[in-house]
Amino acid sequence: MLLIDPGVLGDEMAALADDLSDSGQPVVAGFSTHPHWDHLLWHARLGAAPRYGTARCAATARDRLADARAKARIAELMPPDIAGQVPLDLLGLITGLPAEMTQIPWDGPQVRIIEHQAHAPGHAALLIEERGVLVAGDMLSDVLIPMLDLNDTADPIEDYLAALRLLEGVAGDVDVLIPGHGSIGGADQVHARIDQDRAYVHALRDAHVPSDPRVGPSAKDGWDWVADVHARQLERLKGLTQP
Numbered sequence: 001m002l003l004i005d006p007g008v009l010g011d012e013m014a015a016l017a018d019d020l021s022d023s024g025q026p027v028v029a030g031f032s033t034h035p036h037w038d039h040l041l042w043h044a045r046l047g048a049a050p051r052y053g054t055a056r057c058a059a060t061a062r063d064r065l066a067d068a069r070a071k072a073r074i075a076e077l078m079p080p081d082i083a084g085q086v087p088l089d090l091l092g093l094i095t096g097l098p099a100e101m102t103q104i105p106w107d108g109p110q111v112r113i114i115e116h117q118a119h120a121p122g123h124a125a126l127l128i129e130e131r132g133v134l135v136a137g138d139m140l141s142d143v144l145i146p147m148l149d150l151n152d153t154a155d156p157i158e159d160y161l162a163a164l165r166l167l168e169g170v171a172g173d174v175d176v177l178i179p180g181h182g183s184i185g186g187a188d189q190v191h192a193r194i195d196q197d198r199a200y201v202h203a204l205r206d207a208h209v210p211s212d213p214r215v216g217p218s219a220k221d222g223w224d225w226v227a228d229v230h231a232r233q234l235e236r237l238k239g240l241t242q243p
């Protein structure tokens, strides 16, 4: 098995480890789509397979975790109802894959690494070509708006639009879309979500109110905080674009 962004709670990762060991298929590789804490976790019972990410993802994780207080700060950022249930000891132990490596190095089906600069440094989606499956990390969600990387890039809007164009380039090969948060989508959802995300980013760029079902009263249950993320992005972008 290749295990991508395995989970958050200790319990859920342990249950996954049980299911995988019952299936008789050991985890032979891991992959983190990007260097945010909820995508960098691992459980001892998942085993000691190499855990990969893009070179930039791994370097960013390493830099951010180098500080002795980093894990304590991450624990403080977590929603209080889960804070004690997330094992941080194996957080972020990622091996960076060289930029020219465009496939996961393993013996399973070919998995193409589609790196782009959008939500976080070194973010990558994975395309399992022979199965038509796109694992999108924190892109193309039906519950989260595009959350731009406002810290590590000179032009976060254009970077995000370029990433959407890159994903659009493979959309024709995708039958199943798996975002890191929200619902799995079929082939029809790929273009719909790309269009929805592009419209959101354009609205953000032009400081228009986005007519986006993920922001405001139409947000799905439990996702009302996305409106606050939108408000913060709007504020930050004003700061970035004003002379």
Ligand SMILES: [Zn+2]
Pocket: 034, 036, 119, 120, 138
């Ligand atoms: Zn993220």
